Amino acid sequence: MITASSVADALDSSSKHGLAAGAVPERSDWTIDQGWEAYTAEEHGVWKTLFERQSQLLPGRACKEFVAGMQQLPMRADEIPDFRRLSEVLMQHTGWQIVAVPGLVPDDVFFDHLANRRFPAGQFIRKPHELDYLEEPDVFHDVFGHVPMLMNPAIADFIQAYGQGGMRAKELGVLDKLARVYWYTVEFGLVQEEGELRIYGAGIASSRTETVFALDDASPNRIRFDLERVMRTQYRIDDFQESYFVIRDLNELLELAQIDFAPLYQRIACQSDLQPGDVLAQDRLFTRGSGSYHLAVER
Numbered sequence: 001m002i003t004a005s006s007v008a009d010a011l012d013s014s015s016k017h018g019l020a021a022g023a024v025p026e027r028s029d030w031t032i033d034q035g036w037e038a039y040t041a042e043e044h045g046v047w048k049t050l051f052e053r054q055s056q057l058l059p060g061r062a063c064k065e066f067v068a069g070m071q072q073l074p075m076r077a078d079e080i081p082d083f084r085r086l087s088e089v090l091m092q093h094t095g096w097q098i099v100a101v102p103g104l105v106p107d108d109v110f111f112d113h114l115a116n117r118r119f120p121a122g123q124f125i126r127k128p129h130e131l132d133y134l135e136e137p138d139v140f141h142d143v144f145g146h147v148p149m150l151m152n153p154a155i156a157d158f159i160q161a162y163g164q165g166g167m168r169a170k171e172l173g174v175l176d177k178l179a180r181v182y183w184y185t186v187e188f189g190l191v192q193e194e195g196e197l198r199i200y201g202a203g204i205a206s207s208r209t210e211t212v213f214a215l216d217d218a219s220p221n222r223i224r225f226d227l228e229r230v231m232r233t234q235y236r237i238d239d240f241q242e243s244y245f246v247i248r249d250l251n252e253l254l255e256l257a258q259i260d261f262a263p264l265y266q267r268i269a270c271q272s273d274l275q276p277g278d279v280l281a282q283d284r285l286f287t288r289g290s291g292s293y294h295l296a297v298e299r
């Protein structure tokens with residue numbers, strides 16, 4: 001799940017789910033029943049195709065916490081997971097649960113769920129012809145990508161703190177700054193592991209093409225994570241990222257969760273935003289990207 005404001009503007013009128021479709025929720029928290037029994041064989045088949053593809057790609061690319069979380073969850077190739085069963089296991093480990101939503105939800109609803117350790121997951125799954133292109137987060141992105149990491153105590157606390165901080169950021173008019181932190185960590189983060197880079201971001205882990213691009217391609221920058229730098233950095237919502245930010249280990253997220261962001265918002269208020277592909281003199285680079293991919297796309 002990503003926030004509505006980060007996506008809604010990028011969607012056209014053909015979008016079909018949740019807030020982006022102009023939906024009016026029956027419940028104020030936007031939750032719906034997952035309706036697990038109603039998934040069709042075709043829908044379970046799409047899950048299986050995606051699950052098997054990523055399961056082949058991720059060994060040696062996903063961080064060890066992702067792999068461990070996956071192994072402990074009732075999640076397998078054959079069927080879309082039942083959120084009730086996932087929540088039972090998650091609750092025991094980190095006190096989180098998964099709630100079904102129809103698609104994108106308003107920011108305040110999203111933050112309230114996270115602040116209360118409820119992860120809103122899209123109930124629907126993409127169509128067979130949409131395997132590699134997705135406008136909105138579906139059950140595969142939200143569950144396969146995010147839930148294994150929610151088994152980790154550091155990520156579990158960090159995402160809760162993000163929910164708490166989200167409402168404050170909204171009131172201060174700096175939600176765009178905070179949303180970039182979530183984007184470049186929870187969604188598209190890389191982490192150091194035994195001298196190599198590994199994936200922990202759900203947007204990468206749930207995407208076959210970005211799994212390879214983020215780690216193996218010469219095009220993107222891979223930059224040591226710096227909080228203020230990330231807050232100033234715009235991101236791409238419609239294509240691979242031009243820059244990925246690398247944390248030392250997952251405990252770095254716990255440290256971030258303890259920081260009072262208010263002085264940072266003030267400090268960067270008078271600084272200009274950075275473009276997604278910018279490299280600064282003070283950046284600590286793992287890789288200086290060639291930029292070739294996005295140059296070719298924009299030509």
Ligand SMILES: [Fe+2]
Pocket residue numbers: 001002137141142146187202203
């Ligand atoms: Fe997400």
